[in-house]
Amino acid sequence: MTDKTDNTPVLVVDDDPSMRAALRQWIRLAGFDTTEVATADQAMAKLSPEFGGCVVSDVMLEGEDGVSLLRRIGEQDAELPVVLITGHGDVPMAVEAMRAGAYDFVEKPFDPDHIAEVVRRACDKRSLVLENRQLKAQLAESVGLQSRLIGNSPVIQTLRQQILHFARTDAAVLITGETGTGKEVIAQALHDFSPRKDGPFMAINAAALPEAMVEAELFGHEAGAFTGADKRRIGRIESAGGGVLFLDEIVSMPLALQPKLLRVLQEKQVDRIGGTRPVEVDIRLISAANLDPKEAVAEGRLREDLLFRLNTIELKVPPLRERGRDSLLLFDTFLNRFALQYGLDVPLTSARDEAFLQTYSWPGNVRELRNAAERFVLNAGVGPQPLEALVTGHREGTVPSEEGGLKELMDTYERSLIESALRRHGGRIADVMQELNLPRRTLNEKMTRHGLTRDQAGPVEPVVN
The missing domain is CATH 3.40.50.2300 (Response regulator)
Structure with missing residues (x-):
């Protein structure tokens, strides 16, 4: 009481x-x-x-x-x-x-x-x-969010709590994280668990629109505003009224349009091309960037005053390599989903597959893992291959043997992880140290133990987007 x-x-x-x-x-x-x-x-x-x-x-x-x-x-x-x-x-x-x-x-x-x-x-x-x-409502929300943002790692549990907390506000949110980490999933959750859930969720990739079309797409135009503008068109910002506007890759927005977006955030008004009066809008803005927005400001690609409006709340999405055993849970979830989608049996994973899941760096993050799971399901019935072969392209003959105990398997995949990082970065030790989060001395010791040198790196591997 x-x-x-x-x-x-x-x-x-x-x-x-x-x-x-x-x-x-x-x-x-x-x-x-x-x-x-x-x-x-x-x-x-x-x-x-x-x-x-x-x-x-x-x-x-x-x-x-x-x-x-x-x-x-x-x-x-x-x-x-x-x-x-x-x-x-x-x-x-x-x-x-x-x-x-x-x-x-x-x-x-x-x-x-x-x-x-x-x-x-x-x-x-x-x-x-x-x-x-x-409490019941919060529990229902939490369970619903767990099915979208899958994982038991502390960083993901904290992120889920932040999403449910900030979803109740109308503050602007900037989501930062590497490509493929699930930034749009988080933006959608911020909408769906908010008081604006019954309003529209309007998602736009600023980098995917031709620069000449960005202004008309976002802000709309009046009839006769330019050649071909035969009638009035409502822009995406107005169309998001009562809901959420999600701008992905915000750093790619043309500099010339950033002041207009700043005005939307400050004044809650949008200026159509060719319009004579501003139009009142009621939106919540969520944006995302796969680059450090502060670096974009330093490089002159993003206005600092706009950044201050965008990042009232900043959510950082961790890369998959920093999420511990979440890769196992995610892969198992995707296997079951794709098996159901294609009407196939759920394939079994070997100890070697599970070791690879936890030691591979997953440069394409959850998106790459999802793609790997789909291919794993589709190939299981006709030409099953170890997961590493599907992901990295290593042929069967070059994939390490599955014989031996856990220590041998982990040693094998530690070697594979370092070798892949060396190849991906063309033998640049500083980049390998940063990706694997290893001190130089530790990396040198492991390379010596596994018989690896920077000269064995080979051609640089492409990054999965």
Whole structure:
């Protein structure tokens, strides 16, 4: 139970002005906030499922009695406590009221301290009801988000908590992370778990639009604004009204248009091409970048004042290589999805496949892993190959043997991981150290133990996008 009563609302319903005044005085002295009405209809107009206190009503009301009001309240919210007051000593009516769901029944005349205590208990009960509803809603949201943002690593658990927390606000969000980490999935979740969930989710990749079309696509245009503009066209920003506008690869937006986007964020207005008056817009902006936005500012590709508006909240999405065993969980999930999609059996993974899943750097992140799972399912029935062969292109003869214990398997894949990184970076040790997060001395020791040199790197591997 809570001791805090300040601002807890109590709705007093009584057609006697003097009794309303007395109840108001006694209940407010007990620390509650009261609203007083004279009729049942007036009372119903004040109530909602979010009402945070209780109702205190006289049984005898003009037009409609308190028991009838109790039933109407129960139909709207059966867990809203209603305290009934009577001066008639009517035992059958009291029994009927309690059966109809009254929280308590108080006879006149009553001690002010008694009515205050009844109200306090009723409001405590209401507080617990609302807390339980909130916890159930949060649990449902959390379970729903887990099916979208799969993983048990601490970084992903923290990210899910951040998404559910920030989804309730209207602040601008900048999502940063490498290509393929799932930035649009996070943007969609911020929309779907927000008060704007019933509004549109408008996603635009700023890098995918021809520069000549970006302004018209985003801001729209009036008829006759330019050659070929035969009629007015509403831009994507206006079309996102009441919902969320997601701008992916925001760093690729032309510099000339960035001030117009800044105006949208500052003034909540959009200027159509050829328009004479700004148009009011109600949107939440979520943007994403696979490059460090501060570097883009330093390079002159992104306005600093725009960045300050974009990153009110910044969510950083970790690369798959930093998510521990999430790669195993994700791969298993994708295997089951694709097997169901194609009507095929779910293929089994070997110890070698699982070791590869955890030691490969996955430069294309979750997108690359998803593609690997699809290929693994499709190839299983006709020409099964080790996962490494499918992902890296190593032929069967070059794939290490699966014989040996766990230590041998892990050693084999540690060697494969370092060798792949050397090849990918053309033997540049500094880049390999950064990708694998290894000190130079540790990397040198491992290369010596596995018989690797930078000269064995071979051609640079392409990065999967």
